[in-house]
Amino acid sequence: MSSNPSSRHPPPENGGAAIDSSSTPIVNDTVLHTQYSGPEYHELLKYQHFLMPSYHSADDAPSDRKAKSEELRIAPLVWWDVKRHLSQCGSSLQQYAVLGHIPSPNCEVQEPVFLNTNAPWSAFLCGSQGSGKSHALSCMLENCLLTDRALVSQIGENPNPLAGLVFHYDSCQGSGVCEAAYLCSNIPTTILVSPSNYRRLKLQYEQMAKARDGSANIKVKPLCLLSEHLDTERIKTLMAYLIKIFRDMAMETKGLGPFDYRKFKQNLISKDFLEKQSGPLKMRIELLESFLDPSITLQGHSNTNRSTGTDYLKGSQGTMTIIDLTDPVVDADSACALFNICLSVFISQTECSKIVALDEAHNYMIETSTSAKDFTDKLLKTVREQRHQATRVVIATQEPTINTALIDLCNITMVHRCQSPAWFSVLKKHVGSLFLNGKSLSSEETKDDDEQNGTANADKNLFQEIMNLKLGESLLFCATAAIAVKEEEVVKMADRVVKFKTRKRITADGGTTKLASGM
Numbered sequence: 172m173s174s175n176p177s178s179r180h181p182p183p184e185n186g187g188a189a190i191d192s193s194s195t196p197i198v199n200d201t202v203l204h205t206q207y208s209g210p211e212y213h214e215l216l217k218y219q220h221f222l223m224p225s226y227h228s229a230d231d232a233p234s235d236r237k238a239k240s241e242e243l244r245i246a247p248l249v250w251w252d253v254k255r256h257l258s259q260c261g262s263s264l265q266q267y268a269v270l271g272h273i274p275s276p277n278c279e280v281q282e283p284v285f286l287n288t289n290a291p292w293s294a295f296l297c298g299s300q301g302s303g304k305s306h307a308l309s310c311m312l313e314n315c316l317l318t319d320r321a322l323v324s325q326i327g328e329n330p331n332p333l334a335g336l337v338f339h340y341d342s343c344q345g346s347g348v349c350e351a352a353y354l355c356s357n358i359p360t361t362i363l364v365s366p367s368n369y370r371r372l373k374l375q376y377e378q379m380a381k382a383r384d385g386s387a388n389i390k391v392k393p394l395c396l397l398s399e400h401l402d403t404e405r406i407k408t409l410m411a412y413l414i415k416i417f418r419d420m421a422m423e424t425k426g427l428g429p430f431d432y433r434k435f436k437q438n439l440i441s442k443d444f445l446e447k448q449s450g451p452l453k454m455r456i457e458l459l460e461s462f463l464d465p466s467i468t469l470q471g472h473s474n475t476n477r478s479t480g481t482d483y484l485k486g487s488q489g490t491m492t493i494i495d496l497t498d499p500v501v502d503a504d505s506a507c508a509l510f511n512i513c514l515s516v517f518i519s520q521t522e523c524s525k526i527v528a529l530d531e532a533h534n535y536m537i538e539t540s541t542s543a544k545d546f547t548d549k550l551l552k553t554v555r556e557q558r559h560q561a562t563r564v565v566i567a568t569q570e571p572t573i574n575t576a577l578i579d580l581c582n583i584t585m586v587h588r589c590q591s592p593a594w595f596s597v598l599k600k601h602v603g604s605l606f607l608n609g610k611s612l613s614s615e616e617t618k619d620d621d622e623q624n625g626t627a628n629a630d631k632n633l634f635q636e637i638m639n640l641k642l643g644e645s646l647l648f649c650a651t652a653a654i655a656v657k658e659e660e661v662v663k664m665a666d667r668v669v670k671f672k673t674r675k676r677i678t679a680d681g682g683t684t685k686l687a688s689g690m
Contacts, residue, residue: 203215203216239661240262242651242663243257243262243653243661244262244289244290245287245290245291245292245558245651246287246290246651246652246653246663247286247287247290247292247294247582247583247649247651247652248270248284248285248286248287248583248647248649248652248653248654248664249264249267249284249285249287249652249653250282250284250285250652250653250654250655251282251283251284251285252282252655252656253653253654253655253656253661254267254285256656256659256661264285264287264289264328265289265328265330266287266288266289266327266328266329266330266331267285267286267287267288267289267314267327267328268285268286268288268313268314268315268317268323268326268327268328268329269283269284269285269286269314269326269327269674270283270284270285270286270307270310270311270314270673270674271283271284271307271310271671271672271673271674272284272671272672272674273669273670273671273672274644274670274671274672283674284671285327286311286314288314288315288327288329288333288563289331291524291557291558291560291561291562291563292557292563292582292583293554293557293563293564293565293566293580293581293582293583294311294563294564294565294566294581294582294583294584294585295566295568295571295577295578295581295583295584295585296308296565296566296567296568296584296585296587296645297567297568297569297570297571297585297586297587297589297594297598298569298585298586298587298588298589298640298645299569299587299588299589299590300569301642302587302588302589302640302642302645303587303588303642303643303644303645303673304567304568304569304585304587304645305350305351305530305531305567306643306673306676306680307567307585307587307643307645307673308350308351308528308530308565308567309350309351309353309354309676309678309680310673310674310676311526311528311563311565312335312337312351312354312358312491312526312528312565313326313354313358313676313677313678314326314327314329315329315332315333315335315526315563316332316333316334316335316354316358316489316490316491316526317329317332317357317358317489317677317678318332318358318488318489319357322357322677325677326674326677331488331523331524332488332489332523333488333489333523333524333525333526333563334486334487334488334489334490334491334492334521334523334524334525334526335358335486335490335491335492335525335526335527335528336486336491336492336493336494336513336514336517336525336526336527336528337349337351337491337492337493337494337527337528337529337530338493338494338510338513338514338527338528338529338530338532338535339351339493339494339495339496339497339530339531340495340496340497340501340503340506340510340531340534340535341497341531341534342497342502342503342534347375348372348375348376348379348495349362349493349495349530350530351491351493351528351530352376352379352380352389352493353379353383353678353679353680354491354678354679355380355387355388355389355491356380356383356387356678356679357677357678358388358489358490358491358678359388359489359490359491360387360388360389360390360490360491360492360493361389361390361391361392361483361490361491361492361493362376362389362390362391362392362492362493362495363392363393363394363483363484363492363493363494363495363513364391364392364393364394364494364495364496364497364498365393365394365461365462365495365496365497365498365500365501366393366394366395366461366462367461367498367500367501368497368498368499368500368501369391369393372391372495372497373391376389376391377389377391383679392481392483394462394483394494394496394509394513395462395463395464395483396462396463396464396512396516397464397482398429398430398432398464398466399429399482400482400484400512400516401429401430401432402429402430403420403421403430404515405430405511405512405515405516406430406432406435408508408511408512408542408545420434420435420438432463458500458501458505462509482520484513484516484517484520485517485520485521486517486520486521486523486525487521487523488523492517494509494510494513496509496510503534503535503537503540503543504537504540504541504542504543505542506535506542507535507536507540507542507543507545507546508542508545508546510535510546511542511545511546511549514527514546514549514550514553515549518553518560518562523561524561524562524563525560525561525562525563526562526563526564526565527553527562527563527564527565528564528565528566528567529550529564529565529566529567529568530567531567531568531569532566532567532568532573533568533569533570533573536568536573536574538573538574544574547573547574547576547577550564550566550577551574551576551577551580554577554580554581555580564581566581570594571594571597571598571601575597575600575601578598578601578602579601582649582650582651583647583648583649583652584598584602584647584648584649585645585646585647585648585671586598586602586605586637586645586646586648587640587644587645588637588638588639588640588641588642588644589637589638590638592634595630595633595634595637599630602648603648603650603666605633605648605668633668636670640670643672643673644670644671644672644673645670645671645673646668646669646670646671647668647669647670647671648664648668649664650663650664650665650666651663651664652664654667654669
């Protein structure tokens with residue numbers, strides 16, 4: 172007969188006889204018989220198979236040990252002592268590279284911190300200009316993309332290089348090339364640019380490559396969306412107000428096949444849509460057509476559903492594609508709309524593992540922009556599904572005030588030097604370690620004046636530490652990082668905060684400050 176529910180206790184993990192010798196939970200049968208009888212006993216017993224630790228043989232580890240092993244396998248960052256421990260246990264890291272170290276002025280030998288490039292992760296890098304965030308981004312790209320064994324062997328192992336996609340936009344024409352492009356000294360790089368700014372950017376990128384390394388592997392091409400890149404959803408991203416025409420066309424194709432842009436344009440003309448709409452709509456359509464393969468517009472000579480043009484949005488191992496839409500006639504909103512489509516195409520077409528990077532994201536991820544919001548939503552979906560899409564995402568920005576949901580979801584956060592208290596206020600709300608280390612309670616939640624003063628002092632000390640960070644240093648937060656071994660158990664970073672120093676670049680470094688003296 173069953174006892175009162177309040178007196179029931181879950182069966183202990185050890186002791187008792189196993190009911191099935193192959194993979195049955197450790198159940199204390201005596202306790203079950205004492206607490207339950209009849210149908211309740213048999214019903215509860217059958218559930219134990221899914222609830223209790225189990226052994227397949229006397230030598231096997233319990234299921235929780237296997238879960239810990241899986242956590243280590245996908246840990247984004249691994250400290251030197253942990254790597255040594257894993258090697259000794261026969262569970263060596265398969266694919267990794269040095270990202271930096273924990274600075275220790277009194278230590279003659281610095282122990283490396285490794286980036287696990289074998290597992291998907293996401294990283295948020297922020298800091299003032301010249302603080303080292305773009306340098307850290309480039310080091311992450313090196314770790315993921317390098318294929319030259321002589322170079323890779325200096326920093327780790329990379330048996331399965333990733334394919335890289337980098338987004339760059341700047342409203343200022345004289346700001347220079349995307350810093351990630353300097354990786355072309357050792358990584359095959361393709362730059363896709365706005366057709367209306369092609370010659371200018373081609374000259375700038377080729378001059379950069381020639382100045383750094385005459386043999387650099389770099390190609391600069393106009394961004395051209397092919398027929399197979401387009402579907403109703405992607406066109407809707409650019410032309411959000413033409414829902415009815417899209418719906419009618421989707422009904423005709425039943426959601427299958429590529430988007431027929433020629434038919435779409437004919438529908439606009441037949442309905443006198445372009446004549447009735449305002450100038451901005453016409454400008455958006457003209458902008459869209461400047462990025463389309465001519466064969467799929469009305470100016471094209473054929474009505475083929477597939478273009479014969481080269482598909483530069485399909486990534487391959489050990490290569491990097493940079494989409495630089497810096498152009499006086501392309502605004503940030505349009506850039507985000509195009510980035511959104513390119514991201515979708517790249518992820519869907521690239522078969523190998525991928526890394527996606529947003530360089531200087533504050534230049535185009537504007538909170539008031541509809542297209543930026545749509546692009547953010549796509550990035551959020553990518554981060555949430557990073558394990559299934561085999562994708563790593565890195566966001567580098569001078570302003571942490573871009574959509575904070577991105578900060579919430581990133582596995583790794585690196586806060587470089589900054590001087591604005593507003594930055595710290597935003598980060599404190601969205602980085603768990605900052606919140607806990609600052610004991611960030613609101614005034615309503617504070618128990619007394621002493622605790623409130625203690626919180627303010629903790630926040631002040633932490634912000635002073637951020638302000639005093641040197642070039643290339645950051646405060647690193649990564650709850651699932653494997654940082655130490657204690658009593659044969661791996662310790663995770665959890666709520667800790669550590670000062671971190673990013674390593675030197677192995678490819679050319681383009682992030683140096685330009686001085687008046689030219690030195």
